[in-house]
Amino acid sequence: MSGGNVSAGVVRVGDTVRRPTGPWTPAVHALLTHLYEVGFRAAPRPLGIDDQGREVLTFVHGHVVWPDRFSLLESARNLAGVAGLIRDFHDAVRGFTPPADAHWQVLIPAEGSDIIAHHDLAPWNLVVAGEAEWAFIDWDTAGPGSRLWDVAYAMHGFIPLSAHPDWQRPDAADRLRVFADAYGLDEDERRRLVPLLGRRTRSMHVFLREQATRGIQPWATLWTEGHGDAWRNDAEYIEQREDQWTHALLGG
Known part of the structure; x- marks a missing residue:
């Protein structure tokens, strides 16, 4: 993964991105879900938590x-x-x-x-x-x-x-x-x-x-x-x- 100075533990798996969670993750997922539901498509969509406890987001191609x-x-x-x-x-x-x-x-x-x-x-x-x-x-x-x-x-x-x-x-x-x-x-x-x-x-x-x-x-x-x-x-x-x-x- 590229694009920033802080990316430890962030990996791509197929068309998803997996990254470590934190206490803020539920609120961020609620925000991203809202953006998707109101038609804003310029952000990843949350897909839940995987079996390793990482958050799962749609991979943004480009x-x-x-x-x-x-x-x-x-x-x-x-x-x-x-x-x-x-x-x-x-x-x-x-x-x-x-x-x-x-x-x-x-x-x-x-x-x-x-x-x-x-x-x-x-x-x-x-x-x-x-x-x-x-x-x-x-x-x-x-x-x-x-x-x-x-x-x-x-x-x-x-x-x-x-x-x-x-x-x-x-x-x-x-x-x-x-x-x-x-x-x-x-x-x-x-x-x-x-x-x-x-x-x-x-x-x-x-x-x-x-x-x-x-x-x-x-x-x-x-x-x-x-x-x-x-x-x-x-x-x-x-x-x-x-x-x-x-x-x-x-x-x-």
Whole structure:
């Protein structure tokens, strides 16, 4: 299996994916079942628990975008398609009522709790198969959050809003506007989003630093490999350009 930094114990068996369960698994399965029942097909469908105690999900055919296929998102059309897909998910989840005993895997407390958010909408969790078959995987950290919290994180990864010379884009502001327009953010949401872009990105640096201090894997290894520095640098890059993002989103 490919597509992320945390995939221990995740295997493909035929047209299914098997992965370790946790206290959050029943709630995540309820969420994915709801999405399927309301017609949202851009997510795996839960099939229960196997005889080894692993959760069973439908296998999403295709290729993970990050990093080798990120060029698929170069076009404004495809970038807008990702934003629209995220909006479809957020609309589909609005009618979801979590189980009374729902337990979620909360890695980073969100700002706001108007929906059950994905919390990791990024190129490493986007699978593409052809022009129209796109889906998000890795829902195990879904939990209470907000639409803007999810959107801010997604914008960081899909535009991308990066300080790294290999990924920094001179047209980042234009792509930010394309994403916001395609998602359908109103004026108030755009104003609230701008400072959230930096805070959401910086929260990843803080999370990795805290987990590394406590020696918790796999986060400690990611910190040692420099992921924490990358998130901090990106946060600084974003925060230093808030006026640019505001102009792109609101004009004036």
